[in-house]
Amino acid sequence: MKPSNIPSILSLARSGATSRAWDAFLSAGLDGVEEIEALTLKGRLLKDRAKQAAGAERAALFAQSGASYRRAARIRPDSYPLINAAAMALFAGDGASAAAIARDVLTLVDGDRSQGETPYWREATRAEAFLLLGRAPDAQTSLSAAIRCAPQAWEDHAATLRQFAAILAETGSDAAWLDPYRPAPSLHYSGILGIDSNDAIAAEAISTAIVEIAPGFGYGALAAGADILAAEALLACGAELHVVLPSSREVFCQSSVAPYGPEWTVRFDALCDAAHSLTICNGDSVTTRAGVALADYWAMGRAISKAIILESRAVALRIEPADRPALGDPWLASRRPVVHVAVEASRPTHGVADLSDGSLLFTVALGDDAGVADPLGFASLAEAVAAIPEHSVQAAIDCTSTGRRDTVAALLRNTPVGSVFATSSAAMAMLTEGRCSRIEPMGEMETADGPVDVFAVWPSG
Template sequence: MTPIPGVPAIIAHARSGALDHAWRLFHDAGLDAAADDPAALSLKGRLIKDRAAGAGPVERRRLFLEAAAAYGAAGEISGATYPLINAASLALLAGDAAQSRARATSLLTRLDAAGDDPDETPYYARATQAEALLLVGQIDAARQALEAAVALAPRAWEDHASTLRQFALILAELGEDASWLEPLRPPRSLHFAGGMGLAADGGAIADWLGRNRVGFGYGALAAGADILIAEALVAAGAELHVILPCAVAAFRRASVEPYGDDWPARFDALLGRCDSLHVAGAACPEGDSPVAPQSLQLAAEVAMGRAVMQARTLATTATQLLIVEAGADGPASPGGSVWMRQAWSDAGRPGEVIVLPPGARGERAGESAGCVLAAVISLQPVGPLTAELVQRLAAAVRTGQRPSTTPRWNGDSLVLAFIDSKRADSAAVALALAASLGEAIRIGVAYDLMEQSDDPFGGHALLLGPAVEAAAAAAASAPPGAIHVTGDFAAALHAGPAAGCPRTEYVGDMPGSDLEDPVQLHALKPVG
């Protein structure tokens, strides 16, 4: 099949949430008239389905039927099973059970006669058959086929998650029980932390991880609880994702070496076996001084959020394991164990705390005078900066939540900063601005530690730090009318309660200060 020019750009715009722009590109390329091109028809089906996600109930069903027609036409031309099964499922979600059953029956007949689609993986060949069986009401046969599909690719977790979401929607539409999907879900993700210098029973940690089907862990590697849990994760074959509040060498000096024994060697060994390493923020302690509390808070928010995002990606759940010493119920210092336990609990997520006898050396937090956590929004005009656009920008900013500092121009960008506010508030401001200004603007958002300083020229307080540049770079990467946010902002956003949380979708990377640690970019989209 000959590739269609412009399709990658159309898909990129759709993923970023700029659906109107994606549709315009689709139309300008003449693809809406390509009634005999299966690739164009499948792309049309995808765009209509994406539009349906943000529509009301009645409009959603109409759009699902349109998407089903486009996918169905693509499948009839190409013979590919992917558009055919999409057409059958979308017809059901549109409320046309008869059309759905007819399409699924036809697909099953085709599979029986011609066998698997050679363009599909063994997993998706069986999963497609399972979905068609489900649509015709053969639930037991569908379950057996799906179990066989999972057995063919037991670690293809993202594929499993996509299928499970689809099956859950179909079962809900059919009014059938979906509990049989639970054993097929991917492993759970874990946020872990605890007191420094603590020694605990590794066997008890391993048992807990096994009982809770943990497959992915997110946390730091301080001496004590962090390292104990990380070692148990690696021993169990789970993925270990390390999130540090500062550079590796500085963290080792501040949070590992002071506890002596073999902690430094164990820290080094885990760094060599972790699946990813991410340094949250830009601040680092000097010498062997403790890490600043704002750095600890940022890293904790990112670790919690990444655990939640992984669980959402894999259609499973996130949990938390903390190891603390008895009596560790004092003030909730930002980024400390008590604070993390409270933040996780306030978000309504499950977790467990293992309490050990007192005697540890406790947590160490440094000073950070003049340092604040801030979300920075960069608004970049798409075309020439006109007086009319400046007035529209000013009106949009005035009607929203007031930023913590006076809005400022930074080159070709208008910069808004929100200090110590909930990330959900900053996200709501960005979404409201995008809705108000449309394709006249592109928006970027970053979250990091910033230095707060008086303006030497007598103006309002200044915020200095890399978040301004990161937000501007994120904005520059966004299509007109869309919002791109840094990975740390997306993670911190998801660390909060799930209810009302906007959607994010990974769209790519941009180079960071260290090429081994690029900055992730996510599209920010309204709740839906």
């Protein structure tokens, strides 16, 4: 039976509070418990600690991690802990044990068709065992077979690619052969409003650029003009369309679509209905420039997050006149690729539906040994991230168009010591500007304004 405190310990581990997770594991009396769930959790926690250690301590922790996984596999033969045991042995510097365990994995998988949890993981586990045995061609054949089993299990493909890259790095081998297995890139699109709905030249240029990038996933808004043309091109090439709007569908249509002609409204509605997801990132009752900036952060952050999760690339598409480059585009700070499509403005937009300004506020709440201070407010994300000390005890960060600071204060109360938590808005902004290396979903915080998705973040720069 699974001990009831395992989920909370796993949650701590996922939040990056590695030491606290280990302490909680020990406090719960789970060390020494010879049950599969406790042993695999111990293997995971020791692996996390090993990644933060160096030299002999690192090797020893990897070895202990492998031993835990192996004991779990002895209780019930299972390729999941066993292949982990093999990889941990390699990272501990014990290639001979890694090879021996990998051979056990192949025997287990070949002899029991129920091994491997899912059809994908059965073949991917076989591929990893071949890789640990130094049989790269066999690993490639098995990896291809695994992907054929579940061609759209992109998250699983990515987990395999990450693990293979680590193994190849450990053995000093070339990892370039992994690239063809990477999923299609994610795309963030945006551009000018002033395109006529019948502008076939602009439509063709946008479509050509998107076909060339061949994205699997597209993120952006649906304002009249370039946005809608890009979204239509994404669907035409079979990509998933993820729409992010700064206000409700109806309010956004009234502010940014309908004023430019009824033909755009029809296309907007069709795209909303066909989209894989439609996210409203702001509860404001009007569309403001600040809300648009926030929605841009969300769309860009989600494109980057998708690429990180899937071990693929994130690309931005900017559709604008050649003499109006995207100065101030937050994407540029991420140093990820940008593709420009030059178009001519083919209809006037000035004065058609001007938006009010509004402003974004970045708020930070800090906790230290002395307690919790009042939340701080900043006009830029750079200042807000800089306010978080490098070895912060506890910090929370939010980005808001309402000026409210109570959300970040509430978030800090939920933040474990040793972690930095961010609201969706702040996490997406940090990813966009390259101010965090990764984010990890931690759940949903209930507030009077509705639920807020919460992420653990690792600030950088």
